[in-house]
Amino acid sequence: MxxxxxxxxxxxxxxxxxxxxxxxxxxxxxxxxxxxxxxxxxxxxxxxxxxxxxxxxxxxxxxxxxxxxxxxxxxxxxxxxxVPWMTPLNVRNCIAGGRNFAAHRAETLEYWTKQGAKLHSEIPMGFVKLASVMVPTRSTIHRPEGCEWFDYEVEATAVLGKKALNVDEEGALDAIFGYTVLNDVSAREMQRKEMQNQSILLGKNYPGFGPLGPWIVTSDEVPDPSVLEVRLTVNGEERQHAYCKDMIFSIPQLVAHWSKTGLDRGDLVTVGSPEGVAIGRPDPMAFYLKSGDVVRAEVVQCGVLETFIA
Structure with a gap:
């Protein structure tokens, strides 16, 4: 459902x-x-x-x-x-994946390597999206003052429905209540400075930087999450399109790995974003989000998360 x-x-x-x-x-x-x-x-x-x-x-x-x-x-x-939608759940924690689609990793490899990042795929890469920045579908979000590199990233997101501590992949699937959509909005100038300092926090967590929803598709309708299909458009122009089968680490692998932290009901684990983000383009300034833009982030099996840029 x-x-x-x-x-x-x-x-x-x-x-x-x-x-x-x-x-x-x-x-x-x-x-x-x-x-x-x-x-x-x-x-x-x-x-x-x-x-x-x-x-x-x-x-x-x-x-x-x-x-x-x-x-x-x-x-x-x-x-x-x-319908006046709220975020689809009370978010407890959100562990956001990074560089988990090979094509996205490749499109940004040169840039982030120059910032001092030493990229590998021995374990998943992740960072925290604060629950306080989550906003529902059809929200209007604002660029932080001085931010011109305002980027989008559609992400399929696993919603935990119960405790998961040190589980294997089978246990990870059993702990997932369903799936929803996150737009991992990013202030790239700040993220660049943080990456040089070997951290990521503020660049991903200004107010409103976590559009989430519009609702949850329960896991009984998606027994194999590798079939999830993600898309993102800006003003009707497709910017991102991929399938979760193309990920480096699968959803069960991600949840099993992050279960070492002690996951519980209300936690989110996102899968990372596919290629097509603005920062990975040869001419990124033409693709960064601007006032008046309408962003539609979608997990096809779930629904469309719409966000307005002020």
Missing amino acids: KIGRYRGEDGAERLGLVLDKGGAVKVLDLVAAAQAHGKARDFARTMDAFMDGGRAMLDAGYAASEWAQREGDSKWLADEAS
Whole structure:
């Protein structure tokens, strides 16, 4: 299922199930449907509780959805474009992958080597995206003062649904609740200075630098995450397009590796971005994000994360 969080009229979190109704995308108020279906007592009212409910809660969600589509009230459905989405979950931590697509690694190799980076693929490369910078789909984000090298990076993202400590690849897959989309927005001037100092933090973590969503596709619909397809467009022009089968480290390998930190429900592990970022272009200034740009980052099996640049 495709499930996300949105803000109800009372300001409280609601759970929305995304449905394709003959080409029109609708969002079902899943809690209202479950209440009418007679399952309200045990049904989760938040994404945290839904993830904690495991397979039983997922099955209850499917049952409520199927019943609502047969016998439900039309007032439980809304046009997707009118839904005030929140980030799809309360993010606990986000470990972001880097240089995990060979073509992207190659396009930036010369530049980052000049900054003192010594690149290898013995273990995954990663850094932290702060939970505080995460914003939902259709958010407007601002370039930091003095930033001209304002870059985009679409990333498929694994959402952890339970604890994972020192797990193998099979255990890693079992711990994944689902997948969503992150646009790893970057201030490259600051990142360049940090890389020279052998760090990455601020260049990836100005306010709003973590567009996330629009919702989660649950892992039962993606038994093999290597099939995930990622795309990114700016003002309708395709800039990035790749498949997760092209990664150096697979999603199970990434989660297993980072499980050494002690992952838990609400953690995100991103896979890194494919080739096509602005900094990897021969003429990067023509590709960096500018005021008025509309960025659409997509995991095809999940949905499109839209961001406006101010």
